[in-house]
Amino acid sequence: MKKTNYVISAALVVVGVGIFLFSLYTASLVGLRRQLGIVGGDLAQSVDVNRLYRGLVEVGTMPSCDYWKSIMPVPRYIFAKPLEKLQLGRELSSRRVNCSLTYLLAGNSERGVYTMLKALRYDLAGGQIMNELMKENKEHCGLLLTNATYGMVETYLESVEGNARGIIEREYQEIMRVNRQNAEVCGL
Structure with missing residues (x-):
C-alpha cells in the first residue's frame, strides 16, 4: 500500500513539474515574441x-x-x-x-x-x-x-x-x- 502511494505521489510530482516546465516555456515564447514585435x-x-x-x-x-x-x-x-x-x-x-x-x-x-x-x-x-x-x-x-x-x-x-x-x-x-x-x- 505504501509503495503504491509512493508511486502515485512520484507520478504526480513528475506530471506537475512537466506542466510547470511547459508553462514556463510557453510564457517565455510569448514574451520573446512580444519583445521581437511578432505577436499578431x-x-x-x-x-x-x-x-x-x-x-x-x-x-x-x-x-x-x-x-x-x-x-x-x-x-x-x-x-x-x-x-x-x-x-x-x-x-x-x-x-x-x-x-x-x-x-x-x-x-x-x-x-x-x-x-x-x-x-x-x-x-x-x-x-x-x-x-x-x-x-x-x-x-x-x-x-x-x-x-x-x-x-x-x-x-x-x-x-x-x-x-x-x-x-x-x-x-x-x-x-x-x-x-x-x-x-x-x-x-x-
Missing part, C-alpha cells in the same frame, strides 16, 4: 504568400514540415560535443526553415517568422562553433559549407516586409558575417 498585429499583412510561393518554385524547393522531426534532436543538441552539435544544428536549421515556410504558406505568419528565427539561430551557433573548431585545428575547414536552405531564406526575405523582414534579415546578415570570417580563417 500587422504580421500577416507583411507576408506576401503568393510571392513566397512563386519564389520557392523558382528555387526549385517546396517545403514540407515534420514537426516532431524538427524538435526531437533538440535534447541531443543541447548536450552534444561541438562536432556533433554542428551537425545537429545544421539538421535542425534545415528542418525548421522548411517548417517556417510551411507555416507561412498556410497563413500562420507569427509561427512562421518565429520558427525561421529559431532556424537561423542554429546556423549562427554553428558558425561560432566552426570558428572555435578552426582555432584548434585548421583541418576543420573541410566542414565549411553553405546551408542548402539559404536560397529559401533569401526567397523569404524577398517576400516579406516590416518586422517579419527586419528580424530575419539582421540574423541572416550576422550569419553571413560569421561565415565570411570563417572562410577568411581558412584562406577561402
Whole structure:
C-alpha cells in the first residue's frame, strides 16, 4: 500500500513539474515574441504568400514540415560535443526553415517568422562553433559549407516586409558575417 502511494505521489510530482516546465516555456515564447514585435498585429499583412510561393518554385524547393522531426534532436543538441552539435544544428536549421515556410504558406505568419528565427539561430551557433573548431585545428575547414536552405531564406526575405523582414534579415546578415570570417580563417 505504501509503495503504491509512493508511486502515485512520484507520478504526480513528475506530471506537475512537466506542466510547470511547459508553462514556463510557453510564457517565455510569448514574451520573446512580444519583445521581437511578432505577436499578431500587422504580421500577416507583411507576408506576401503568393510571392513566397512563386519564389520557392523558382528555387526549385517546396517545403514540407515534420514537426516532431524538427524538435526531437533538440535534447541531443543541447548536450552534444561541438562536432556533433554542428551537425545537429545544421539538421535542425534545415528542418525548421522548411517548417517556417510551411507555416507561412498556410497563413500562420507569427509561427512562421518565429520558427525561421529559431532556424537561423542554429546556423549562427554553428558558425561560432566552426570558428572555435578552426582555432584548434585548421583541418576543420573541410566542414565549411553553405546551408542548402539559404536560397529559401533569401526567397523569404524577398517576400516579406516590416518586422517579419527586419528580424530575419539582421540574423541572416550576422550569419553571413560569421561565415565570411570563417572562410577568411581558412584562406577561402
